[in-house]
Amino acid sequence: MPWIESLFTQTYIDPIQIFLRLLLSLILGGCIGWERESRRQPAGLRTHILICLGATLLMITSIYIPQTFKNFQNGDPGRIxxxxxxxxxxxxxxxxxRLGVNVKGLTTAxxxxxxxAVGLSVGAGVYAGALLGTMFILFVLTTLNKVEKKYFPASHYKVLQLNFGSNKIETESLFIILEKYEIKVVSTNMQHSKDKKxxxxxxxxxxxxxxxxxxxxxxLNGIDNITQIRLG
Incomplete structure:
Protein backbone atom coordinates (compact mmCIF):
# COMPACT_ATOMS: atom_id res chain seq x y z
CA MET A 1 0.00 0.00 0.00
CA PRO A 2 1.46 3.39 -1.05
CA TRP A 3 0.71 5.17 2.23
CA ILE A 4 2.47 2.46 4.28
CA GLU A 5 5.48 2.64 1.97
CA SER A 6 5.56 6.42 2.34
CA LEU A 7 5.69 6.06 6.13
CA PHE A 8 8.93 4.08 5.90
CA THR A 9 10.54 6.17 3.16
CA GLN A 10 9.66 9.65 4.41
CA THR A 11 12.67 11.62 5.67
CA TYR A 12 10.80 14.64 7.04
CA ILE A 13 10.24 14.45 10.79
CA ASP A 14 6.58 14.96 11.74
CA PRO A 15 4.49 13.61 14.67
CA ILE A 16 3.59 10.42 12.78
CA GLN A 17 7.26 9.72 12.01
CA ILE A 18 8.21 10.37 15.63
CA PHE A 19 5.55 7.92 16.84
CA LEU A 20 6.51 5.26 14.27
CA ARG A 21 10.21 5.44 15.04
CA LEU A 22 9.77 5.42 18.81
CA LEU A 23 7.37 2.47 18.58
CA LEU A 24 9.79 0.47 16.44
CA SER A 25 12.60 1.41 18.81
CA LEU A 26 10.57 0.14 21.77
CA ILE A 27 9.93 -3.19 20.02
CA LEU A 28 13.52 -3.78 18.88
CA GLY A 29 15.03 -2.69 22.20
CA GLY A 30 12.48 -4.89 23.98
CA CYS A 31 13.49 -7.96 21.94
CA ILE A 32 17.14 -7.60 22.96
CA GLY A 33 16.24 -6.67 26.53
CA TRP A 34 13.95 -9.70 26.82
CA GLU A 35 16.84 -12.01 25.98
CA ARG A 36 19.04 -10.40 28.65
CA GLU A 37 16.19 -10.47 31.20
CA SER A 38 15.63 -14.19 30.57
CA ARG A 39 19.24 -14.80 31.58
CA ARG A 40 18.88 -12.74 34.77
CA GLN A 41 21.42 -10.14 33.66
CA PRO A 42 21.84 -6.85 35.58
CA ALA A 43 20.61 -4.81 32.60
CA GLY A 44 17.36 -6.35 31.38
CA LEU A 45 14.13 -5.53 29.56
CA ARG A 46 13.39 -2.00 30.79
CA THR A 47 17.01 -0.86 30.67
CA HIS A 48 17.47 -1.88 27.03
CA ILE A 49 14.13 -0.36 26.00
CA LEU A 50 14.98 2.95 27.66
CA ILE A 51 18.44 3.07 26.06
CA CYS A 52 17.03 2.32 22.62
CA LEU A 53 14.23 4.89 23.02
CA GLY A 54 16.67 7.51 24.28
CA ALA A 55 19.06 6.99 21.37
CA THR A 56 16.16 7.13 18.90
CA LEU A 57 14.78 10.33 20.41
CA LEU A 58 18.20 11.99 20.32
CA MET A 59 18.65 11.02 16.67
CA ILE A 60 15.18 12.35 15.80
CA THR A 61 16.02 15.62 17.56
CA SER A 62 19.32 15.83 15.66
CA ILE A 63 17.48 15.60 12.34
CA TYR A 64 14.55 17.80 13.43
CA ILE A 65 16.62 20.84 14.45
CA PRO A 66 18.25 21.69 11.08
CA GLN A 67 15.10 20.90 9.07
CA THR A 68 12.89 23.09 11.29
CA PHE A 69 14.96 26.06 12.41
CA LYS A 70 16.37 28.21 9.62
CA ASN A 71 19.25 29.42 11.76
CA PHE A 72 20.53 25.83 12.03
CA GLN A 73 20.44 24.85 8.35
CA ASN A 74 24.12 23.92 8.47
CA GLY A 75 23.73 21.80 11.60
CA ASP A 76 25.25 18.34 11.57
CA PRO A 77 22.70 15.64 12.62
CA GLY A 78 25.57 13.28 13.37
CA ARG A 79 26.99 15.32 16.25
CA ILE A 80 24.53 14.14 18.88
CA ARG A 98 34.08 -8.27 39.42
CA LEU A 99 33.17 -11.41 41.33
CA GLY A 100 36.33 -12.63 43.02
CA VAL A 101 38.79 -13.13 40.18
CA ASN A 102 36.00 -13.44 37.58
CA VAL A 103 34.58 -10.60 35.48
CA LYS A 104 30.85 -10.65 34.75
CA GLY A 105 28.57 -8.55 32.57
CA LEU A 106 30.78 -7.97 29.53
CA THR A 107 28.16 -9.31 27.11
CA THR A 108 25.42 -7.22 28.72
CA ALA A 109 27.64 -4.13 28.49
CA ALA A 117 23.22 1.84 17.81
CA VAL A 118 19.88 0.22 16.95
CA GLY A 119 18.08 3.21 18.45
CA LEU A 120 20.18 5.66 16.44
CA SER A 121 19.46 3.69 13.26
CA VAL A 122 15.71 3.81 13.91
CA GLY A 123 15.88 7.51 14.72
CA ALA A 124 17.70 8.18 11.45
CA GLY A 125 15.16 6.15 9.50
CA VAL A 126 17.58 3.35 8.61
CA TYR A 127 14.91 0.73 9.26
CA ALA A 128 16.53 -2.11 7.31
CA GLY A 129 19.75 -1.67 9.27
CA ALA A 130 17.91 -1.57 12.58
CA LEU A 131 15.82 -4.67 11.82
CA LEU A 132 18.71 -6.71 10.42
CA GLY A 133 20.96 -5.50 13.23
CA THR A 134 18.45 -6.68 15.85
CA MET A 135 18.14 -10.08 14.15
CA PHE A 136 21.92 -10.53 14.10
CA ILE A 137 22.23 -9.38 17.72
CA LEU A 138 19.64 -11.94 18.84
CA PHE A 139 21.40 -14.60 16.76
CA VAL A 140 24.68 -13.85 18.52
CA LEU A 141 23.07 -13.84 21.98
CA THR A 142 21.06 -17.05 21.53
CA THR A 143 22.40 -19.40 18.84
CA LEU A 144 26.08 -18.50 19.17
CA ASN A 145 25.76 -18.75 22.94
CA LYS A 146 24.90 -22.45 22.55
CA VAL A 147 27.74 -22.97 20.05
CA GLU A 148 30.20 -21.27 22.40
CA LYS A 149 29.18 -23.46 25.34
CA LYS A 150 29.50 -26.62 23.24
CA TYR A 151 32.87 -25.99 21.59
CA PHE A 152 34.46 -23.57 24.07
CA PRO A 153 33.44 -24.71 27.57
CA ALA A 154 33.68 -21.86 30.01
CA SER A 155 36.32 -21.84 32.71
CA HIS A 156 35.99 -20.10 36.04
CA TYR A 157 38.85 -18.49 37.90
CA LYS A 158 39.09 -19.74 41.46
CA VAL A 159 41.48 -19.32 44.35
CA LEU A 160 42.86 -22.70 45.45
CA GLN A 161 44.53 -22.56 48.85
CA LEU A 162 46.52 -25.49 50.21
CA ASN A 163 47.91 -25.60 53.75
CA PHE A 164 50.77 -27.96 54.61
CA GLY A 165 51.98 -29.08 58.03
CA SER A 166 55.65 -28.57 57.16
CA ASN A 167 57.87 -26.79 54.67
CA LYS A 168 58.40 -30.05 52.80
CA ILE A 169 55.78 -30.12 50.10
CA GLU A 170 55.39 -32.19 46.95
CA THR A 171 54.78 -29.53 44.35
CA GLU A 172 55.37 -32.03 41.57
CA SER A 173 52.49 -34.23 42.79
CA LEU A 174 50.30 -31.14 43.10
CA PHE A 175 50.84 -29.96 39.54
CA ILE A 176 50.44 -33.48 38.14
CA ILE A 177 46.97 -33.64 39.71
CA LEU A 178 46.04 -30.18 38.41
CA GLU A 179 47.21 -31.09 34.92
CA LYS A 180 45.17 -34.31 35.07
CA TYR A 181 42.00 -32.28 35.64
CA GLU A 182 42.99 -29.72 32.97
CA ILE A 183 43.26 -27.00 35.61
CA LYS A 184 45.49 -24.16 34.46
CA VAL A 185 47.47 -22.20 37.04
CA VAL A 186 47.36 -18.45 36.44
CA SER A 187 49.47 -17.34 39.39
CA THR A 188 51.19 -18.90 42.40
CA ASN A 189 51.94 -17.55 45.85
CA MET A 190 53.81 -19.50 48.55
CA GLN A 191 54.19 -18.47 52.19
CA HIS A 192 56.18 -20.12 54.99
CA SER A 193 55.48 -19.57 58.69
CA LYS A 194 58.22 -17.94 60.77
CA ASP A 195 59.29 -21.26 62.26
CA LYS A 196 58.98 -22.88 58.81
CA LYS A 197 56.73 -25.59 60.22
CA LEU A 220 44.70 -33.53 46.67
CA ASN A 221 44.16 -34.93 50.17
CA GLY A 222 46.48 -37.78 49.19
CA ILE A 223 49.46 -35.42 49.00
CA ASP A 224 51.80 -35.75 51.99
CA ASN A 225 51.60 -33.21 54.84
CA ILE A 226 48.51 -31.46 53.44
CA THR A 227 46.25 -30.21 56.24
CA GLN A 228 43.62 -28.05 54.55
CA ILE A 229 42.20 -27.42 51.09
CA ARG A 230 40.07 -24.38 50.28
CA LEU A 231 38.56 -23.50 46.91
CA GLY A 232 36.72 -20.22 46.58
Whole structure:
Protein backbone atom coordinates (compact mmCIF):
# COMPACT_ATOMS: atom_id res chain seq x y z
CA MET A 1 0.00 0.00 0.00
CA PRO A 2 1.46 3.39 -1.05
CA TRP A 3 0.71 5.17 2.23
CA ILE A 4 2.47 2.46 4.28
CA GLU A 5 5.48 2.64 1.97
CA SER A 6 5.56 6.42 2.34
CA LEU A 7 5.69 6.06 6.13
CA PHE A 8 8.93 4.08 5.90
CA THR A 9 10.54 6.17 3.16
CA GLN A 10 9.66 9.65 4.41
CA THR A 11 12.67 11.62 5.67
CA TYR A 12 10.80 14.64 7.04
CA ILE A 13 10.24 14.45 10.79
CA ASP A 14 6.58 14.96 11.74
CA PRO A 15 4.49 13.61 14.67
CA ILE A 16 3.59 10.42 12.78
CA GLN A 17 7.26 9.72 12.01
CA ILE A 18 8.21 10.37 15.63
CA PHE A 19 5.55 7.92 16.84
CA LEU A 20 6.51 5.26 14.27
CA ARG A 21 10.21 5.44 15.04
CA LEU A 22 9.77 5.42 18.81
CA LEU A 23 7.37 2.47 18.58
CA LEU A 24 9.79 0.47 16.44
CA SER A 25 12.60 1.41 18.81
CA LEU A 26 10.57 0.14 21.77
CA ILE A 27 9.93 -3.19 20.02
CA LEU A 28 13.52 -3.78 18.88
CA GLY A 29 15.03 -2.69 22.20
CA GLY A 30 12.48 -4.89 23.98
CA CYS A 31 13.49 -7.96 21.94
CA ILE A 32 17.14 -7.60 22.96
CA GLY A 33 16.24 -6.67 26.53
CA TRP A 34 13.95 -9.70 26.82
CA GLU A 35 16.84 -12.01 25.98
CA ARG A 36 19.04 -10.40 28.65
CA GLU A 37 16.19 -10.47 31.20
CA SER A 38 15.63 -14.19 30.57
CA ARG A 39 19.24 -14.80 31.58
CA ARG A 40 18.88 -12.74 34.77
CA GLN A 41 21.42 -10.14 33.66
CA PRO A 42 21.84 -6.85 35.58
CA ALA A 43 20.61 -4.81 32.60
CA GLY A 44 17.36 -6.35 31.38
CA LEU A 45 14.13 -5.53 29.56
CA ARG A 46 13.39 -2.00 30.79
CA THR A 47 17.01 -0.86 30.67
CA HIS A 48 17.47 -1.88 27.03
CA ILE A 49 14.13 -0.36 26.00
CA LEU A 50 14.98 2.95 27.66
CA ILE A 51 18.44 3.07 26.06
CA CYS A 52 17.03 2.32 22.62
CA LEU A 53 14.23 4.89 23.02
CA GLY A 54 16.67 7.51 24.28
CA ALA A 55 19.06 6.99 21.37
CA THR A 56 16.16 7.13 18.90
CA LEU A 57 14.78 10.33 20.41
CA LEU A 58 18.20 11.99 20.32
CA MET A 59 18.65 11.02 16.67
CA ILE A 60 15.18 12.35 15.80
CA THR A 61 16.02 15.62 17.56
CA SER A 62 19.32 15.83 15.66
CA ILE A 63 17.48 15.60 12.34
CA TYR A 64 14.55 17.80 13.43
CA ILE A 65 16.62 20.84 14.45
CA PRO A 66 18.25 21.69 11.08
CA GLN A 67 15.10 20.90 9.07
CA THR A 68 12.89 23.09 11.29
CA PHE A 69 14.96 26.06 12.41
CA LYS A 70 16.37 28.21 9.62
CA ASN A 71 19.25 29.42 11.76
CA PHE A 72 20.53 25.83 12.03
CA GLN A 73 20.44 24.85 8.35
CA ASN A 74 24.12 23.92 8.47
CA GLY A 75 23.73 21.80 11.60
CA ASP A 76 25.25 18.34 11.57
CA PRO A 77 22.70 15.64 12.62
CA GLY A 78 25.57 13.28 13.37
CA ARG A 79 26.99 15.32 16.25
CA ILE A 80 24.53 14.14 18.88
CA UNK A 81 24.82 10.57 17.57
CA UNK A 82 28.59 10.71 18.07
CA UNK A 83 28.07 11.80 21.68
CA UNK A 84 25.68 8.90 22.25
CA UNK A 85 28.21 6.40 20.90
CA UNK A 86 30.93 7.60 23.28
CA UNK A 87 28.68 8.41 26.25
CA UNK A 88 26.84 5.09 26.35
CA UNK A 89 30.10 3.42 27.37
CA UNK A 90 29.75 4.85 30.88
CA UNK A 91 26.37 3.15 31.27
CA UNK A 92 27.75 -0.11 29.90
CA UNK A 93 30.57 -0.03 32.42
CA UNK A 94 27.98 -0.12 35.19
CA UNK A 95 26.87 -3.58 34.02
CA UNK A 96 30.38 -5.00 34.44
CA UNK A 97 31.32 -6.22 37.88
CA ARG A 98 34.08 -8.27 39.42
CA LEU A 99 33.17 -11.41 41.33
CA GLY A 100 36.33 -12.63 43.02
CA VAL A 101 38.79 -13.13 40.18
CA ASN A 102 36.00 -13.44 37.58
CA VAL A 103 34.58 -10.60 35.48
CA LYS A 104 30.85 -10.65 34.75
CA GLY A 105 28.57 -8.55 32.57
CA LEU A 106 30.78 -7.97 29.53
CA THR A 107 28.16 -9.31 27.11
CA THR A 108 25.42 -7.22 28.72
CA ALA A 109 27.64 -4.13 28.49
CA UNK A 110 28.11 -4.88 24.79
CA UNK A 111 24.34 -5.19 24.26
CA UNK A 112 23.83 -1.82 25.98
CA UNK A 113 26.21 -0.25 23.47
CA UNK A 114 24.78 -2.03 20.43
CA UNK A 115 21.14 -1.39 21.39
CA UNK A 116 22.00 2.33 21.39
CA ALA A 117 23.22 1.84 17.81
CA VAL A 118 19.88 0.22 16.95
CA GLY A 119 18.08 3.21 18.45
CA LEU A 120 20.18 5.66 16.44
CA SER A 121 19.46 3.69 13.26
CA VAL A 122 15.71 3.81 13.91
CA GLY A 123 15.88 7.51 14.72
CA ALA A 124 17.70 8.18 11.45
CA GLY A 125 15.16 6.15 9.50
CA VAL A 126 17.58 3.35 8.61
CA TYR A 127 14.91 0.73 9.26
CA ALA A 128 16.53 -2.11 7.31
CA GLY A 129 19.75 -1.67 9.27
CA ALA A 130 17.91 -1.57 12.58
CA LEU A 131 15.82 -4.67 11.82
CA LEU A 132 18.71 -6.71 10.42
CA GLY A 133 20.96 -5.50 13.23
CA THR A 134 18.45 -6.68 15.85
CA MET A 135 18.14 -10.08 14.15
CA PHE A 136 21.92 -10.53 14.10
CA ILE A 137 22.23 -9.38 17.72
CA LEU A 138 19.64 -11.94 18.84
CA PHE A 139 21.40 -14.60 16.76
CA VAL A 140 24.68 -13.85 18.52
CA LEU A 141 23.07 -13.84 21.98
CA THR A 142 21.06 -17.05 21.53
CA THR A 143 22.40 -19.40 18.84
CA LEU A 144 26.08 -18.50 19.17
CA ASN A 145 25.76 -18.75 22.94
CA LYS A 146 24.90 -22.45 22.55
CA VAL A 147 27.74 -22.97 20.05
CA GLU A 148 30.20 -21.27 22.40
CA LYS A 149 29.18 -23.46 25.34
CA LYS A 150 29.50 -26.62 23.24
CA TYR A 151 32.87 -25.99 21.59
CA PHE A 152 34.46 -23.57 24.07
CA PRO A 153 33.44 -24.71 27.57
CA ALA A 154 33.68 -21.86 30.01
CA SER A 155 36.32 -21.84 32.71
CA HIS A 156 35.99 -20.10 36.04
CA TYR A 157 38.85 -18.49 37.90
CA LYS A 158 39.09 -19.74 41.46
CA VAL A 159 41.48 -19.32 44.35
CA LEU A 160 42.86 -22.70 45.45
CA GLN A 161 44.53 -22.56 48.85
CA LEU A 162 46.52 -25.49 50.21
CA ASN A 163 47.91 -25.60 53.75
CA PHE A 164 50.77 -27.96 54.61
CA GLY A 165 51.98 -29.08 58.03
CA SER A 166 55.65 -28.57 57.16
CA ASN A 167 57.87 -26.79 54.67
CA LYS A 168 58.40 -30.05 52.80
CA ILE A 169 55.78 -30.12 50.10
CA GLU A 170 55.39 -32.19 46.95
CA THR A 171 54.78 -29.53 44.35
CA GLU A 172 55.37 -32.03 41.57
CA SER A 173 52.49 -34.23 42.79
CA LEU A 174 50.30 -31.14 43.10
CA PHE A 175 50.84 -29.96 39.54
CA ILE A 176 50.44 -33.48 38.14
CA ILE A 177 46.97 -33.64 39.71
CA LEU A 178 46.04 -30.18 38.41
CA GLU A 179 47.21 -31.09 34.92
CA LYS A 180 45.17 -34.31 35.07
CA TYR A 181 42.00 -32.28 35.64
CA GLU A 182 42.99 -29.72 32.97
CA ILE A 183 43.26 -27.00 35.61
CA LYS A 184 45.49 -24.16 34.46
CA VAL A 185 47.47 -22.20 37.04
CA VAL A 186 47.36 -18.45 36.44
CA SER A 187 49.47 -17.34 39.39
CA THR A 188 51.19 -18.90 42.40
CA ASN A 189 51.94 -17.55 45.85
CA MET A 190 53.81 -19.50 48.55
CA GLN A 191 54.19 -18.47 52.19
CA HIS A 192 56.18 -20.12 54.99
CA SER A 193 55.48 -19.57 58.69
CA LYS A 194 58.22 -17.94 60.77
CA ASP A 195 59.29 -21.26 62.26
CA LYS A 196 58.98 -22.88 58.81
CA LYS A 197 56.73 -25.59 60.22
CA UNK A 198 53.79 -24.59 58.04
CA UNK A 199 53.47 -23.66 54.39
CA UNK A 200 50.58 -22.08 52.51
CA UNK A 201 50.25 -22.20 48.75
CA UNK A 202 47.69 -19.94 47.12
CA UNK A 203 46.95 -20.54 43.45
CA UNK A 204 44.68 -18.67 41.07
CA UNK A 205 43.46 -21.36 38.72
CA UNK A 206 41.25 -21.65 35.66
CA UNK A 207 38.76 -24.35 36.58
CA UNK A 208 36.80 -26.12 33.78
CA UNK A 209 33.06 -26.45 34.42
CA UNK A 210 33.25 -30.23 34.02
CA UNK A 211 35.66 -30.61 36.96
CA UNK A 212 34.54 -33.27 39.46
CA UNK A 213 35.35 -31.52 42.71
CA UNK A 214 34.91 -34.55 44.99
CA UNK A 215 37.49 -36.56 43.05
CA UNK A 216 39.81 -33.56 42.91
CA UNK A 217 39.63 -33.04 46.69
CA UNK A 218 40.24 -36.73 47.27
CA UNK A 219 43.40 -36.75 45.17
CA LEU A 220 44.70 -33.53 46.67
CA ASN A 221 44.16 -34.93 50.17
CA GLY A 222 46.48 -37.78 49.19
CA ILE A 223 49.46 -35.42 49.00
CA ASP A 224 51.80 -35.75 51.99
CA ASN A 225 51.60 -33.21 54.84
CA ILE A 226 48.51 -31.46 53.44
CA THR A 227 46.25 -30.21 56.24
CA GLN A 228 43.62 -28.05 54.55
CA ILE A 229 42.20 -27.42 51.09
CA ARG A 230 40.07 -24.38 50.28
CA LEU A 231 38.56 -23.50 46.91
CA GLY A 232 36.72 -20.22 46.58
Missing amino acids: AAQVVSGIGFLGAGAIF ATIWVVA KTRIKLIVSLPQKTELKRLYKE
